[in-house]
Amino acid sequence: MFSRVLKPVATVAVQNGAKNFSTSSELKMKVMVAGASGGIGQPLSLLLKQNPLISQLALYDIAPVTPGVAVDLSHMDTPAKVLGYKGPEELACAVADSHVIVVPAGVPRKPGMTRDDLFNVNASIVRDLAECVAKNAPKAIMCIITNPVNSMVPIASEVLKKNGVYDPNRVLGVTTLDVVRACSFIGTINGVDPRCVTIPVIGGHSGVTIIPVLSQANPAPKLTDQSKIEALTKRIQEAGTEVVKAKAGGGSATLSMAWAGARIANAVLRGLKGEENVVECAYVKSDLTEAKYFANPLCFGKNGVAKNLGYGKLNAYEQQLLKAAIPELKKNIETGEKFVSK
Numbered sequence: 001m002f003s004r005v006l007k008p009v010a011t012v013a014v015q016n017g018a019k020n021f022s023t024s025s026e027l028k029m030k031v032m033v034a035g036a037s038g039g040i041g042q043p044l045s046l047l048l049k050q051n052p053l054i055s056q057l058a059l060y061d062i063a064p065v066t067p068g069v070a071v072d073l074s075h076m077d078t079p080a081k082v083l084g085y086k087g088p089e090e091l092a093c094a095v096a097d098s099h100v101i102v103v104p105a106g107v108p109r110k111p112g113m114t115r116d117d118l119f120n121v122n123a124s125i126v127r128d129l130a131e132c133v134a135k136n137a138p139k140a141i142m143c144i145i146t147n148p149v150n151s152m153v154p155i156a157s158e159v160l161k162k163n164g165v166y167d168p169n170r171v172l173g174v175t176t177l178d179v180v181r182a183c184s185f186i187g188t189i190n191g192v193d194p195r196c197v198t199i200p201v202i203g204g205h206s207g208v209t210i211i212p213v214l215s216q217a218n219p220a221p222k223l224t225d226q227s228k229i230e231a232l233t234k235r236i237q238e239a240g241t242e243v244v245k246a247k248a249g250g251g252s253a254t255l256s257m258a259w260a261g262a263r264i265a266n267a268v269l270r271g272l273k274g275e276e277n278v279v280e281c282a283y284v285k286s287d288l289t290e291a292k293y294f295a296n297p298l299c300f301g302k303n304g305v306a307k308n309l310g311y312g313k314l315n316a317y318e319q320q321l322l323k324a325a326i327p328e329l330k331k332n333i334e335t336g337e338k339f340v341s342k
């Protein structure tokens with residue numbers, strides 16, 4: 001059910017309404033990475049440069065090394081054309097005509113910090129990027145990696161709303177790493193290739209808001225008792241902190257996040273291209289629960305999210321997890337919305 005990175009390219013042409021989109025039989029897609037010189041940005045760009053669906057890769061960052069990162073990647077013998085853009089004066093050109101904008105711009109955690117501790121620095125970064133997207137690529141699909149994701153998606157959404165260009169099907173919070181981790185851990189437990197594992201991870205992207213729906217995992221994890229299910233759930237919820245601790249002050253997950261970012265970008269691109277039944281989890285505007293934004297499986301299409309697939313049946317333990325997640329999600333969402341309205 002879940003899509004994988006670098007699945008064969010569909011050849012259906014699409015016209016999705018943004019200016020300067022190709023009308024030829026082969027849609028040429030531009031992907032922009034905001035924060036391209038960072039710990040996530042560089043390996044993510046390396047993976048995207050290998051994606052045959054991408055004809056142009058725009059690398060944007062405030063870091064001086066950015067033009068160099070672009071030159072370096074441009075020497076790879078794959079078709080995507082790579083261009084580097086450095087600093088706010090070049091942001092509009094980087095953004096213009098993008099089909100997909102992936103955002104890992106912002107500061108990561110250090111040991112002892114929560115994702116919410118990043119809010120003060122990262123909120124204005126995401127707000128300013130969304131402002132530029134609203135003006136220069138209003139039809140682009142934004143995939144927001146920057147933490148805290150639960151609050152950053154409402155910020156970008158409110159900015160797009162203020163500019164009169166908000167489409168809830170085009171703003172995603174990237175929760176793919178939670179799915180990737182769940183598949184990896186279940187693969188190890190069951191002694192199977194993790195690429196064969198599917199599982200929805202729903203809710204949001206921090207602590208108790210991360211809800212791996214283990215009862216819907218395929219194959220089911222080979223765990224004998226409830227305490228082991230609960231321990232696996234905790235491990236998935238706290239996997240980001242596991243990496244932050246292991247890196248001991250050197251940042252948070254970057255390589256696995258780049259892998260996960262390339263996977264969600266590929267799903268979005270395949271949908272834009274006209275491929276059907278492309279499913280991934282992401283955090284989007286939602287009316288499934290009391291929280292205004294919620295992550296669960298989505299089907300991607302020519303205009304971003306084509307269908308919200310809901311979260312199916314939860315067992316009693318998972319319902320308890322959902323109950324604990326909702327107040328935290330609501331609080332995170334309100335924090336994001338207030339930041340834009342003040």
Ligand SMILES: NC(=O)c1ccc[n+]([C@@H]2O[C@H](COP(=O)([O-])OP(=O)(O)OC[C@H]3O[C@@H](n4cnc5c(N)ncnc54)[C@H](O)[C@@H]3O)[C@@H](O)[C@H]2O)c1
Nearest residue numbers: 035037038039040061062105106107108145146147177257
């Ligand atoms: N959603 C997830 O699952 C997930 C996973 C891992 C990390 N993250 C988050 O991703 C973010 C980036 O993490 P990282 O490890 O790559 O950090 P990093 O510090 O290595 O890289 C961040 C990059 O953003 C750039 N940047 C800062 N301000 C910018 C701006 N205004 N415009 C453009 N670029 C800007 C920096 O110059 C830097 O190159 C963090 O907020 C982190 O918490 C999210």
Ligand SMILES: O=C(O)C[C@H](O)C(=O)O
Nearest residue numbers: 109115147240241252253
């Ligand atoms: O844990 C973090 O701060 C980074 C990211 O959200 C993760 O889950 O790895």
